[in-house]
Structures are given as C-alpha cells and as structure tokens.
Amino acid sequence: MNAHYVSMSRGVIDTRDVVYFVTLIAFFNLLSKLVLESRKW
Numbered sequence: 001m002n003a004h005y006v007s008m009s010r011g012v013i014d015t016r017d018v019v020y021f022v023t024l025i026a027f028f029n030l031l032s033k034l035v036l037e038s039r040k041w
Helices: 002-009 015-038
Strands: none
Touching (some): 002 015
C-alpha cells in the first residue's frame, strides 16, 4: 500500500495506483453494505 501512496504523493498519477485505491474503496464499501444489511433492525 505504501508504494502506491508514495508515487501518488510525489504527483505521479499511474493508472495502476488509481485502480488499486478504487478497488480498495469499492471492497470496503461492499463490506460495509453487507454488515449493515445483515443487522436486524
């Protein structure tokens, strides 16, 4: 994770880094959705 962040912090926008972070965001959003839907209100 640090290698992806270091290149972006230097101002280098690489599509691999962007895809990595977008994938992480989507994954954790999906996990949050599943956890919230599993709760019985």
